[in-house]
Amino acid sequence: MHSIEVKNLRKExxxxxxxxxxxxxxxxxxxxxxxxxxxxxxxxxxxxxxGILAPTSGDALVHGFSIAKDPSxxxxxxxxxxxxxxxxxxxxxxxxxxxxxxxxxxSGKDLEKRxxxxxxxxxxxxxxxxxxxxxxxxxxxxLALGTAVIHKPKIVFLDEPTxxxxxxxxxxxxxxxxxxxxxxxxxxxxxxxLEEAEYCNDIILMDAGEIIANGSSKVMKEKYxxxxxxxxxxxxxxxxxxxxxxxxxxxxxxxxxxxxHISINKNLKELNQxxxxxxxxxxxxxxxxxxxxxxxxxxxxxxxxxxxxxK
Amino acid sequence: xxxRIIAISRKEVKQLLRxxxxxxxxxxxxxxxxxxxxxxxNFDVQNVRLAVQDNDHTETSRDLIKTISSSSxxxxxxxxxxxxxGKEILDEGIAKGLMIIPTDFEKNIFSAKEEVKVQILLDGxxxxxxxxxxxxxxxxxxxxxxxxxxxxxxxxxxxxxxxINLQSRFWFNPQLQTTIYMLPGLIALILIVTAVIxxxxxxxxxxERGTIEQINVSSLTIFELLxxxxxxxxxxxxxxxxxxxxxxxxxxGVVVMGSYWxxxxxxxxxxxxxxxxxxxISVVSDSQQVAFTIATFASLLPATILSGFIFPIxxxxxxxxxxxxxxxxxxxxxxxxxxxIKGVGLSAFWDQWIYMFLFxxxxxxxxxxxxxxxxxxx
Numbered sequence: 205m206h207s208i209e210v211k212n213l214r215k216e217x218x219x220x221x222x223x224x225x226x227x228x229x230x231x232x233x234x235x236x237x238x239x240x241x242x243x244x245x246x247x248x249x250x251x252x253x254x255g256i257l258a259p260t261s262g263d264a265l266v267h268g269f270s271i272a273k274d275p276s277x278x279x280x281x282x283x284x285x286x287x288x289x290x291x292x293x294x295x296x297x298x299x300x301x302x303x304x305x306x307x308x309x310x311s312g313k314d315l316e317k318r319x320x321x322x323x324x325x326x327x328x329x330x331x332x333x334x335x336x337x338x339x340x341x342x343x344x345x346x347l348a349l350g351t352a353v354i355h356k357p358k359i360v361f362l363d364e365p366t367x368x369x370x371x372x373x374x375x376x377x378x379x380x381x382x383x384x385x386x387x388x389x390x391x392x393x394x395x396x397x398l399e400e401a402e403y404c405n406d407i408i409l410m411d412a413g414e415i416i417a418n419g420s421s422k423v424m425k426e427k428y429x430x431x432x433x434x435x436x437x438x439x440x441x442x443x444x445x446x447x448x449x450x451x452x453x454x455x456x457x458x459x460x461x462x463x464x465h466i467s468i469n470k471n472l473k474e475l476n477q478x479x480x481x482x483x484x485x486x487x488x489x490x491x492x493x494x495x496x497x498x499x500x501x502x503x504x505x506x507x508x509x510x511x512x513x514x515k
Numbered sequence: 516x517x518x519r520i521i522a523i524s525r526k527e528v529k530q531l532l533r534x535x536x537x538x539x540x541x542x543x544x545x546x547x548x549x550x551x552x553x554x555x556x557n558f559d560v561q562n563v564r565l566a567v568q569d570n571d572h573t574e575t576s577r578d579l580i581k582t583i584s585s586s587s588x589x590x591x592x593x594x595x596x597x598x599x600x601g602k603e604i605l606d607e608g609i610a611k612g613l614m615i616i617p618t619d620f621e622k623n624i625f626s627a628k629e630e631v632k633v634q635i636l637l638d639g640x641x642x643x644x645x646x647x648x649x650x651x652x653x654x655x656x657x658x659x660x661x662x663x664x665x666x667x668x669x670x671x672x673x674x675x676x677x678x679i680n681l682q683s684r685f686w687f688n689p690q691l692q693t694t695i696y697m698l699p700g701l702i703a704l705i706l707i708v709t710a711v712i713x714x715x716x717x718x719x720x721x722x723e724r725g726t727i728e729q730i731n732v733s734s735l736t737i738f739e740l741l742x743x744x745x746x747x748x749x750x751x752x753x754x755x756x757x758x759x760x761x762x763x764x765x766x767x768g769v770v771v772m773g774s775y776w777x778x779x780x781x782x783x784x785x786x787x788x789x790x791x792x793x794x795x796i797s798v799v800s801d802s803q804q805v806a807f808t809i810a811t812f813a814s815l816l817p818a819t820i821l822s823g824f825i826f827p828i829x830x831x832x833x834x835x836x837x838x839x840x841x842x843x844x845x846x847x848x849x850x851x852x853x854x855x856i857k858g859v860g861l862s863a864f865w866d867q868w869i870y871m872f873l874f875x876x877x878x879x880x881x882x883x884x885x886x887x888x889x890x891x892x893x
Contacts, residue, residue: 286729292724
């Protein structure tokens with residue numbers, strides 16, 4: 205059963221099309237990744253799915269309720285954690301939990317139970333009275349997630365939940381997301397960190413308001429990246445990149461840290477060709493040439509460049 | 516529904532209690548304003564400085580001077596003897612007025628052949644005070660005339676009285692104290708300023724910090740949100756009103772003549788209208804700075820100038836009179852003056868209740884419409 209069904213969803217702001225007729229489905233209990241550059245339309249799409257922004261046309265069924273016709277029923281069944289930290293910094297931890305519990309109509313024993321649960325997942329037992337503003341970033345995000353699902357929604361939308369959080373806290377945060385998913389909660393999450401997308405069952409990639417790729421991380425790599433990827437470590441990355449760009453065996457180039465990634469076609473007979481080329485013509489020392497398993501980042505750079513070039 | 520409203524009110528109170536500056540402003544501001552207005556804004560004219568040029572130097576002229584200076588309205592600061600000095604006195608502001616008694620003053624009174632003139636020259640820069648001083652001097656001269664007539668008629672043994680004897684009394688405010696007249700306006704001013712500013716800031720703060728998104732996405736309705744937010748500020752405003760009434764009693768001896776029940780309901784309607792303005796401002800502005808500026812202008816200026824607080828509405832041009840309806844303080848002040856000063860019943864000001872209610876409903880409705888429009892443009 206689909207937990208979210210998006211059908212030709214569109215949002216215009218004046219002449220600007222923020223979301224351009226997107227359609228996709230999300231399975232119940234999945235972790236669904238929503239990827240794309242800044243301004244790709246992710247946040248706008250999420251706000252529409254949460255029922256706080258009316259679509260220009262199209263519709264989405266969220267837990268069976270239409271976001272266009274029945275946004276208040278949509279709101280009852282979802283949790284939302286926005287890009288900006290949205291708890292009250294000037295309230296204590298427990299006051300924040302009480303407030304959001306109250307807003308979602310919890311009281312008495314139910315509220316106490318959920319309060320314990322939130323404190324536990326945020327690692328804030330015995331620190332209930334601390335002012336939320338003074339908590340470290342990672343803990344704040346866990347608390348925000350806890351309060352966003354305090355009413356046990358079936359679906360939770362997380363808009364860049366881990367931006368600005370250290371790697372260790374990010375990992376811990378993703379464990380929480382996986383726990384939610386294993387309890388049957390559908391999680392739709394946007395992120396900039398492509399390695400995080402590997403945690404997702406399904407991914408869509410958005411660019412300029414349109415979906416340009418979808419599928420699982422594995423499917424994406426197979427479907428969209430038909431060429432092999434080589435990683436080259438050499439003494440002069442910039443010069444090396446310029447030379448390689450011109451070769452007929454190279455389809456695409458990009459820089460990864462101190463290395464060059466190139467996607468190659470069948471014009472390349474053997475890897476040693478590269479060593480000789482760089483050394484003989486431009487005196488660049490090649491330290492390593494290696495065929496690698498492509499990352500999602502390779503896929504996305506490939507897709508986005510293809511689109512830019514087409515334009 | 517009630518649970519959710521209570522959750523918001525509790526949160527609002529906790530945030531407020533933690534905001535020491537806001538608390539200080541909320542509770543210090545009213546008393547501060549009351550003291551400023553109560554003591555500084557005063558139209559009562561007393562101890563007017565007067566200089567006297569007595570060209571007659573007779574028993575009767577000295578008697579007139581004594582009559583005038585013995586009241587608390589005038590204080591003789593100088594006796595002088597030429598016109599040049601008189602001009603100096605007015606120019607330099609040594610006195611507010613000059614009284615000039617002509618030569619042969621006594622002689623002419625008793626010979627009764629010529630009309631006797633006493634001149635009062637007034638510094639007319641402050642027209643209002645000058646008019647009041649003029650009235651005082653006329654009253655003083657009238658009573659002096661009476662005294663003279665009585666003496667004269669007693670001498671010849673007949674009883675001569677003026678045919679009509681005017682007996683005027685000021686009801687409700689017998690001493691014509693400005694403070695009594697001002698207190699209702701002051702209550703309105705303080706309540707509207709605190710209510711509009713605090714309410715508009717409290718909502719815009721949520722927008723600015725992004726916490727409004729979390730509230731929008733919950734199933735909370737706009738009415739629950741607004742009601743929950745308003746409740747604490749209504750309570751605070753009632754406390755403020757009580758503080759002002761108490762301070763008014765202690766400092767200026769103002770007592771509420773009418774029913775506290777009517778006072779309570781009038782205040783409620785007024786707060787409803789004021790907070791509706793605050794909500795409207797918070798819906799149309801995006802930052803606390805903008806909200807604060809608009810709120811200050813929208814509440815303070817009309818409530819001071821157009822409400823009838825200081826300047827009587829009846830003496831304004833018709834267009835301005837029409838414009839006075841932009842502030843609910845106008846309606847509230849009419850009701851308050853009725854309750855506090857006159858002690859009258861609802862029949863005297865029931866229409867003001869209706870105006871306040873309509874005012875509040877109007878602003879609430881356009882706020883909700885505007886808010887829903889803004890959701891489409893997030």
